[in-house]
Amino acid sequence: MGINIDIRHMRVVLAVLDNGGYTAAAGKLYVSQSSISRTIQEVESSLGVALFRRTTRSVGLTPEGERFVAVARTIVAQFEKGLNHFSGYLAGRSGSVRLATVSSVASTLLPDILSRFCQQRPEVEVSIQDGFSEEILAQVSGGDVDFAVTALHRTPPDLQSETLATDRFVCIFRPDHRFAAMAQVTWADLQDEPIIAFDQKSSIHLQLHELAQKLGISPKALLHVREVNAIGGLVSAGIGVTILPSLLLPTVQFVSLDYKVVRSPVLERKICLVYDALRPLARPALDLMDALRDARDHHMRLPPEARWSKRQGRRAVATPGAGASGRAGTRA
The missing domain is CATH 1.10.10.10 (Winged helix-like DNA-binding domain superfamily/Winged helix DNA-binding domain)
Structure with a gap:
């Protein structure tokens, strides 16, 4: 015995x-x-x-x-x-959170929120997976991550979304470009302009392509680039201009560039919290989602032409129990 x-x-x-x-x-x-x-x-x-x-x-x-x-x-x-x-x-003091996001959010919207969250919960491990929006939504649907913060054009039928912030699409160009002397830049002005475009798999490309078709214009994309730093360098070299969401403005501040909101019409992008309402989430994940929702209450600053959205009614989640023109960087 x-x-x-x-x-x-x-x-x-x-x-x-x-x-x-x-x-x-x-x-x-x-x-x-x-x-x-x-x-x-x-x-x-x-x-x-x-x-x-x-x-x-x-x-x-x-x-x-x-x-x-x-x-x-x-x-x-x-x-x-x-x-x-x-x-x-x-109690949400320990555990892990798996978050998926796009690069524009990871580099600009998330850092201050995550810094505050990690200071308050030092024993919680936060894992960030970045990628294109379609890849991220697939990760949420497949249960590979707890939730996502991503640019969202349409919400997949199996997922829930809450708009956290919106930003505007801006044209970024060299200070000596003809656009710098113009009162405003419209989509029609881009018809014959050489464009340094974002990767074709990105939600940025998809949203711009859809608008161009509606307006009947076809800007000339010289290059398709995945990394925004590379885009900034190419624009700075005078190869072309680029169209990017304003949340990405801080990421091109290493070069001297100007920007203007593209008008007629002004195109906006929604940054959303995306999750599967039927999937049980642990307390750390729920707390980080709340921190994202509450960010506007802490007056966290966003780049120019981006703003926090009005608070939406919180949806049930399963538990285990400014101006039209500005500067994209300083002149050298």
């Missing part, structure tokens, strides 16, 4: 040793001395050895007791550590 000892037994043995006897252990554990004696007898009977050398004045360990206490301390410490971690997980 195997040894039948549980955490309660180990706690009592350690209490007797650490408090110097049965009476003191009983007071520490708020039980009777007879209960302590009975528990020690159960342990020794199960083990088949004596753990303590008893005298009228003290209680000492036998050699077998010393080995048992070493094992018991390790097990009890690990057990308590596990319970503390689980308690923190339930």
Whole structure:
């Protein structure tokens, strides 16, 4: 027959040793001395050895007791550590969050929010997956991430979305470009203009392509580039202009560029919190979603031509229980 000892037994043995006897252990554990004696007898009977050398004045360990206490301390410490971690997980103080987002959000909208969140919950591990919008939505649908913050043109039927912020599409160009002297830039002005375009898989490209078809214009895309830093460098070299959402303006500040909102019409983009309402989420994920919703209340600044949206009614989620022109950077 195997040894039948549980955490309660180990706690009592350690209490007797650490408090110097049965009476003191009983007071520490708020039980009777007879209960302590009975528990020690159960342990020794199960083990088949004596753990303590008893005298009228003290209680000492036998050699077998010393080995048992070493094992018991390790097990009890690990057990308590596990319970503390689980308690923190339930309270949202520990655990992990898997978030998917697009580069324009990851580099501009998220940093301040995540900094505040991580300071308040240092034991929560936040993992960020970035990619194109369609890739991100697939990750949410497939359960690979807890939720996403992404540019959203249309909400997939199996997901829920809440608009957090909106930004405008702006034309970015060199300060010596003809657009700098114009009162405004319209989509028609881009008809024969060389364009450094964003990757064709991106939501930016898809939204611009849809508008161009409606307006009956076909801007000349010289290059399609995935990284916005590369786009900024190419525009700065005079190869062409680019059309980007205003949230990306801070990412091209390493070069001297101007920008204007493209008009007739002004095209806006929605930045949304996207999630599967039927998927249970742990407390850390729910808390980070709330932090994103609450960001506007903390007056977190956004780049020019971007603004926080009005708060929407919070939807149920399963639980386990400024101006038309400006500067995109400083002149060198």
